[in-house]
Amino acid sequence: MTQPSSPVSLTRFLIEEERADHISADLRLLIEVVARACKTISIAVGKGALGGVLGDAGTGNIQGEAQKKLDVIANDVLLEANAWGGHLAGLASEEMDHSMPIPDVYPRGNYLLLFDPLDGSSNIDVNVSVGTIFSVLRCPEGVTTPADEHYLQPGTAQVAAGYCVYGPQTTLVLTVGHGTHAFTLDREVGSFVLTTRGIRIPEETREFAVNASNQRFWEPPMQRYVGDMLLGNQGTRGKDFNMRWIASMVADVHRIMTRGGIFSYPLDSKCAPKGGKLRLMYEANPMSFLVEQAGGAASTGRQRMMEVQPSGLHQRVPVFLGSKAEVETAVRYHAEHDAAG
Numbered sequence: 001m002t003q004p005s006s007p008v009s010l011t012r013f014l015i016e017e018e019r020a021d022h023i024s025a026d027l028r029l030l031i032e033v034v035a036r037a038c039k040t041i042s043i044a045v046g047k048g049a050l051g052g053v054l055g056d057a058g059t060g061n062i063q064g065e066a067q068k069k070l071d072v073i074a075n076d077v078l079l080e081a082n083a084w085g086g087h088l089a090g091l092a093s094e095e096m097d098h099s100m101p102i103p104d105v106y107p108r109g110n111y112l113l114l115f116d117p118l119d120g121s122s123n124i125d126v127n128v129s130v131g132t133i134f135s136v137l138r139c140p141e142g143v144t145t146p147a148d149e150h151y152l153q154p155g156t157a158q159v160a161a162g163y164c165v166y167g168p169q170t171t172l173v174l175t176v177g178h179g180t181h182a183f184t185l186d187r188e189v190g191s192f193v194l195t196t197r198g199i200r201i202p203e204e205t206r207e208f209a210v211n212a213s214n215q216r217f218w219e220p221p222m223q224r225y226v227g228d229m230l231l232g233n234q235g236t237r238g239k240d241f242n243m244r245w246i247a248s249m250v251a252d253v254h255r256i257m258t259r260g261g262i263f264s265y266p267l268d269s270k271c272a273p274k275g276g277k278l279r280l281m282y283e284a285n286p287m288s289f290l291v292e293q294a295g296g297a298a299s300t301g302r303q304r305m306m307e308v309q310p311s312g313l314h315q316r317v318p319v320f321l322g323s324k325a326e327v328e329t330a331v332r333y334h335a336e337h338d339a340a341g
């Protein structure tokens with residue numbers, strides 16, 4: 001008798017990944033805990049003004065950015081959820097100056113968790129999609145109290161990465177190195193349900209995402225690259241392009257996961273002294289892992305993102321990611337410019 005096909009919950013999916021030897025029991029617990037925290041954040045985001053969660057917190061973070069109330073709430077939710085389970089050695093967040101070892105009162109595990117608790121903060125108060133991004137690394141052998149330096153591992157060392165987008169639907173997108181999969185929150189049941197197994201990003205695209213107001217500050221190869229896209233079928237690209245910019249990386253990347261495209265936050269003369277706008281460890285690297293596992297590509301414009309050797313917890317980098325052939329084209333523009341001297 002054929003069994004009726006039933007929805008696959010995140011819990012079941014993770015148990016099956018563990019049985020397939022793709023993840024350890026501790027990593028399964030870690031992902032479950034992060035997913036539970038994302039549900040709590042999703043509820044807070046959804047309440048908006050009714051929950052008194054909109055507006056500024058009146059504080060700033062290490063990046064010199066004003067924190068929103070929801071930045072602080074989401075950070076606290078993730079810290080509290082992950083402190084006591086015994087699966088982590090330490091955590092690091094966009095909202096905290098330094099990493100934090102798990103307090104001595106709890107057992108310490110073998111993993112390090114990095115996150116941007118609420119990405120796209122400028123969109124919170126205007127009711128546009130925001131998200132959470134996370135990356136999981138192994139704690140180096142023999143380290144019991146991890147410090148910032150122990151997190152400085154390239155993206156290729158990640159054992160899991162994901163994001164949760166809080167939009168019309170709440171969707172968790174996850175990789176443990178065996179494809180990229182999407183889970184939609186069933187709000188009535190309160191659990192994430194597998195809705196796309198094995199996301200594939202189309203190789204080619206006609207859609208790009210960039211904050212075009214920075215155009216005059218861009219480097220020459222970026223000026224040329226976007227200039228050629230804007231010329232459309234009258235220029236060397238030979239096809240017309242469309243543009244989208246949500247200003248929430250999570251939402252822009254989720255669109256690319258769904259229908260392809262290229263997302264770019266390039267180097268510009270305003271952010272050049274800092275190395276870029278977006279952060280390597282908890283924005284660019286986890287997104288790059290997810291995108292590569294979905295058949296896409298991710299680069300700084302000059303180097304594969306996941307091969308960048310990090311030098312700081314809050315290090316910033318230029319970002320190009322999405323449809324493989326289009327990212328390769330952007331990289332080619334940079335290579336041609338650099339080769340010409």
Ligand code: AHM
Pocket residue numbers: 065094116118119120121122211247248249250265
């Ligand atoms: P945040 O983590 O402080 O929210 O900043 C990151 C965000 C990304 O989500 C988004 O792609 C970018 O900053 C938008 O920047 P801009 O406002 O310059 O367009």
Ligand code: MG
Pocket residue numbers: 094116118119120283
């Ligand atoms: Mg962010």
